[in-house]
Amino acid sequence: MPIAPSASAWTARSLFGLGALLAVLLLSTNLQIQTLLVEPIRAELSLTDLQLGQLHGLTVLTLGALAAWPIGWLADRWDRRWVLALCVVVWSTATYGGGLSQGFDGLLWAMVGLAIGEAALLPIVYALTPQVVPAKRLPVANAAVYATLVLGSGLALVAGSAVYEALSTHGQRLPWPEGTPAWRLMFFVTALLGVPVAFLVLGMRLHPAGGAAAADPGAGAVAPPSLSHNQFGHYLREHGLSLVMVQASLSLITLGWFQLMLWTPAILGRSFGSTVGGAGLDFGLVVTLASAVGTVAGLYWVTRPANRDNPVGNFRLVWLGGLAALPLVVAMAWAPSAGLLLLLAGLAMTCLVVGVSQAPALLQQMSPPALLSRSIALFPLVALPLRGLQAPAVGWLSDRFGTADPRGLLHAMVIVAAVTLALGVLALWRLQGYYVRLAVHARGATPNSNA
Numbered sequence: 001m002p003i004a005p006s007a008s009a010w011t012a013r014s015l016f017g018l019g020a021l022l023a024v025l026l027l028s029t030n031l032q033i034q035t036l037l038v039e040p041i042r043a044e045l046s047l048t049d050l051q052l053g054q055l056h057g058l059t060v061l062t063l064g065a066l067a068a069w070p071i072g073w074l075a076d077r078w079d080r081r082w083v084l085a086l087c088v089v090v091w092s093t094a095t096y097g098g099g100l101s102q103g104f105d106g107l108l109w110a111m112v113g114l115a116i117g118e119a120a121l122l123p124i125v126y127a128l129t130p131q132v133v134p135a136k137r138l139p140v141a142n143a144a145v146y147a148t149l150v151l152g153s154g155l156a157l158v159a160g161s162a163v164y165e166a167l168s169t170h171g172q173r174l175p176w177p178e179g180t181p182a183w184r185l186m187f188f189v190t191a192l193l194g195v196p197v198a199f200l201v202l203g204m205r206l207h208p209a210g211g212a213a214a215a216d217p218g219a220g221a222v223a224p225p226s227l228s229h230n231q232f233g234h235y236l237r238e239h240g241l242s243l244v245m246v247q248a249s250l251s252l253i254t255l256g257w258f259q260l261m262l263w264t265p266a267i268l269g270r271s272f273g274s275t276v277g278g279a280g281l282d283f284g285l286v287v288t289l290a291s292a293v294g295t296v297a298g299l300y301w302v303t304r305p306a307n308r309d310n311p312v313g314n315f316r317l318v319w320l321g322g323l324a325a326l327p328l329v330v331a332m333a334w335a336p337s338a339g340l341l342l343l344l345a346g347l348a349m350t351c352l353v354v355g356v357s358q359a360p361a362l363l364q365q366m367s368p369p370a371l372l373s374r375s376i377a378l379f380p381l382v383a384l385p386l387r388g389l390q391a392p393a394v395g396w397l398s399d400r401f402g403t404a405d406p407r408g409l410l411h412a413m414v415i416v417a418a419v420t421l422a423l424g425v426l427a428l429w430r431l432q433g434y435y436v437r438l439a440v441h442a443r444g445a446t447p448n449s450n451a
Contacts, residue, residue: 013132013205014132014133014134014137016203016204016205017128017131017132017133017204017205017206018129018132018133018141018144019200020197020200020201020203020204021125021128021129021132021145021201021204022144022145022148023197023200023201024084024088024121024125024197024201025121025125025145025148025149025152026148026152026156027088027091027092027121027193027194027197037164037183037186037276038052038265038266039266039269039270039276040181040182040183040276041107041183044181044183045101045102045103045104045107047104048395048399049394049395049396049398049399049409050392050395050396050399051104051395052391052395053391053392053393053394053395053396055107055108055111055391060108060111060112060114060115062384063112063115063116064112064114064115064116064118064380065115065380065381065383065384066381067115067116068123068377068378068379068380068381069374069377069378069381071083071087071123071124071377072123072124072373072374072375072376072377072378073373073374073377075123075124075127075373075377076127076232076370076371076372076373076374080124080127080128080131080373081128081201081202081204081206082202083124084121084124084125084128084201085198085199085201085202087117087118087121087124088117088194088197088198088201089117089194089198090113090116090117091113091114091117091118091121091194092117092191092192092193092194092195092198093113093117093191094110094111094112094113094114094116094117095110095114095187095190095191095194096187096188096191096192097109097110097113098110098111098114098187099183099184099185099186099187099188099191100184122376122379122380123373123374123376123377123379124373125145126145126360126363126364126372126376127372127373127376128204128206129141129142129145129360129364130364130369131206132204132205132206138361139299139302139303139361140299140303142302142360142361142364143295143298143299143302143357145360146295146298146356146357146359146360147291147292147295147357150287150291150294150295150353150357151288151291151292151295155284155288156284158280158281158284158285158288159284160186160280160284161276161277161278161279161280161281161284162277162281163186163189164182164183164186164276164277164280165277167182167185167186167189168182174189176188231370231371232371232374235367235368235371235375238441239437239438239441242434242435242437242438243366243367243375243378243438244378244382245427245431245434246366246428246431246434246435246438247363247366247378247379247382247383248382248383248386248427249424249427249428249431250318250356250359250362250379250424250428251379251382251383251386251387251424252322252386252420252421252423252424252427253318253319253321253322253352253355253356253421253424253425253428254356254359254383255383255386255387255390255420255424256322256325256329256352256417256420256421256424257349257352257353257356258387258390259390259391259394259413259416259417259420260329260345260348260349260413260417261287262391262394263394263409263413264283264341264345264413265279265280265283266279266409267341267409267410267413268282268283268338268341268342270406270409270410271338271341271406271407271409271410272337272338272341274338282338282342283342283345286342286343286345286346286349287346287349289346290345290346290347290349290350290353291349291350291353293350293353294349294350294351294352294353294354294357295353295357297350297354298317298353298354298355298357298358299357301313301314301317301354301358302314302357302358302361312432312436314358314361314362315358315362315428315432315435315436316432317354317355317358318355318356318358318359318362318428319355319424319425319428319429320355321351321352321353321354321355321356322351322352322355322421322424322425322428323425324351325347325348325349325351325352325421326418326421326422326425328344328345328347328348328351329344329348329414329417329418329421330414330418331344332344332345332348332410332414333407333410333411333414335410341410362435363375363376363379364376365438365439365442366435366438366439366442367438367442368441368442386420390416390420393412393416394409394412394413394416395412396412397411397412397415397416398412398413400412
């Protein structure tokens with residue numbers, strides 16, 4: 001019989017594994033550095049706003065989302081650590097290729113590679129989290145995972161602004177051809193970060209029970225379903241429609257946050273004359289503060305005894321956060337100054353973070369543990385039509401307003417983000433019962449036959 005690890009050894013193992021997962025997520029937040037570089041890239045490559053939107057649009061997201069499910073399928077059958085490390089390598093390679101792009105087509109294909117590399121990040125990280133931390137620490141670990149995504153986005157903007165300014169001044173000292181623009185150097189430098197992170201992932205040690213402890217329902221609860229890896233087809237036939245509807249509605253709220261992150265730095269420069277570094281620093285600080293407050297509030301909510309095992313309350317918090325953010329996003333269209341715009345954006349993002357901080361737990365609770373990676377991997381596929389149209393829609397609307405209107409991009413972003421949030425709030429409000437049935441099945445139902 002193997003000797004059980006001591007409490008201190010298990011704590012060290014948990015912290016190392018969680019740290020590796022958070023390092024992976026910090027890589028994904030480097031997408032925000034690309035949003036910081038929108039204006040330099042547009043100027044050098046002569047891109048339109050529509051083309052900038054297409055870099056985060058349907059073509060890129062389709063290929064990334066299509067890659068998510070087979071990667072999730074592989075992760076449910078193979079060692080998730082190796083699958084995740086391979087995705088990090090693909091992400092780094094694509095990032096480096098982005099820095100070599102000479103036009104829209106090259107940059108587009110680099111973004112496709114990034115999308116494929118990122119496709120498995122959340123499905124595998126959310127599935128690995130219960131395998132590297134004890135069940136009683138899972139709520140805190142989930143909060144740490146989400147905090148890394150949102151806080152990392154703000155910190156990436158702050159750090160990215162400082163690094164961009166440094167590269168603009170001292171970039172010629174780096175081992176790349178003299179005269180390489182600072183935005184290209186940003187791609188090269190961030191790409192190299194993936195190498196040590198991949199080794200960290202491979203060095204993780206998983207829970208001795210293979211994640212079963214994370215699914216322990218606790219005293220008085222129904223045991224989790226005894227599903228095998230080959231029963232995913234039956235699960236989809238029985239619960240697929242409910243799963244898709246809930247995930248699509250949840251994606252609408254998260255995409256409202258994404259629009260604010262994607263376009264606000266460019267809006268600060270175009271509408272209020274901020275520099276690239278200044279816009280990134282100011283908005284990064286706002287995002288960091290809003291994310292910290294929202295994450296702490298969400299963690300306080302989920303760790304309260306009355307809410308710790310209450311999927312209904314946690315689910316309701318998501319759409320309430322979207323509802324509170326909606327009027328703040330609309331008010332941004334009339335902001336008379338950069339300061340007031342940042343204040344409204346920060347308040348809106350705080351409300352969104354409070355709600356969406358429940359997303360890791362909600363996605364974990366909707367599916368049985370043996371099918372977790374594939375179930376979560378459906379999320380980018382479900383969100384694909386919505387996210388794929390959002391960024392190009394903002395770019396298209398901005399082009400219609402015309403370059404003579406310095407607030408055209410701001411108004412376009414507000415219109416798209418407000419419509420997205422309103423639809424998400426309404427849909428989640430109507431789908432609460434569907435989510436409860438999914439959570440109940442994941443805890444205690446067993447399918448009648450194999451797929």
